[in-house]
Amino acid sequence: MNIINLHRFRILELVFVTSCAGIFLSCESKQQQQEPFLDEEASVEQNVYNQYIDNSLQTGDTPYADSYGGNPSCDDYGCSQIEVMTSNSDVLVTIKQNDKVVRHAYIRANSSYTFEMPNGTYQPFFYYGRGWNPEKVMKELETGTLKGGFVADESFGKDDPQYLKNQILTYELTLQRNGNFSTKPSNAEDAL
Numbered sequence: 001m002n003i004i005n006l007h008r009f010r011i012l013e014l015v016f017v018t019s020c021a022g023i024f025l026s027c028e029s030k031q032q033q034q035e036p037f038l039d040e041e042a043s044v045e046q047n048v049y050n051q052y053i054d055n056s057l058q059t060g061d062t063p064y065a066d067s068y069g070g071n072p073s074c075d076d077y078g079c080s081q082i083e084v085m086t087s088n089s090d091v092l093v094t095i096k097q098n099d100k101v102v103r104h105a106y107i108r109a110n111s112s113y114t115f116e117m118p119n120g121t122y123q124p125f126f127y128y129g130r131g132w133n134p135e136k137v138m139k140e141l142e143t144g145t146l147k148g149g150f151v152a153d154e155s156f157g158k159d160d161p162q163y164l165k166n167q168i169l170t171y172e173l174t175l176q177r178n179g180n181f182s183t184k185p186s187n188a189e190d191a192l
Contacts, residue, residue, distance in 0.1 A: 049131070052133040059108045081117075083112060084113055086110065087172075090132070091106075091127060124158065124162075130153045132148065139188055156185070
């Protein structure tokens with residue numbers, strides 16, 4: 001190889017190494033540019049957590065009333081009840097009939113609430129947690145955005161559909177391992 005070609009080869013090698021180093025530096029600087037956004041996002045989440053961690057609703061409140069209505073009583077012949085007692089966690093209970101929420105209520109830890117409804121088949125869902133954030137987006141509905149959810153220790157569960165005819169169905173909810181009643185896993189999309 002003559003000296004000119006060797007020289008060109010070294011120049012090309014130098015250009016290639018320099019351009020690769022430029023790409024590496026460019027990628028690194030983009031990552032460094034994204035890190036402040038990640039830190040900012042974590043900071044926003046921490047602020048929301050701090051703002052709502054001690055927030056709780058009253059037992060019987062219906063935070064999704066705009067979407068699901070309230071909890072009318074059943075005064076007709078042929079009514080049943082679902083009673084829910086909690087111990088160590090706040091819970092939002094939704095009750096569905098034919099995959100539609102027909103009753104819901106917030107129940108504080110160590111409290112109970114009784115739903116009244118006409119006889120029929122109903123499926124209860126349980127959304128546990130701490131710290132109620134009324135602005136937390138939970139689900140998109142045909143009627144709009146469903147807002148309100150816990151900021152910590154979220155857990156969803158459900159029971160099988162239950163046929164009720166002039167009966168009282170009672171749930172005593174305690175978050176513990178190996179209890180005598182275990183809910184099935186659920187999620188926000190299913191429960192709300």
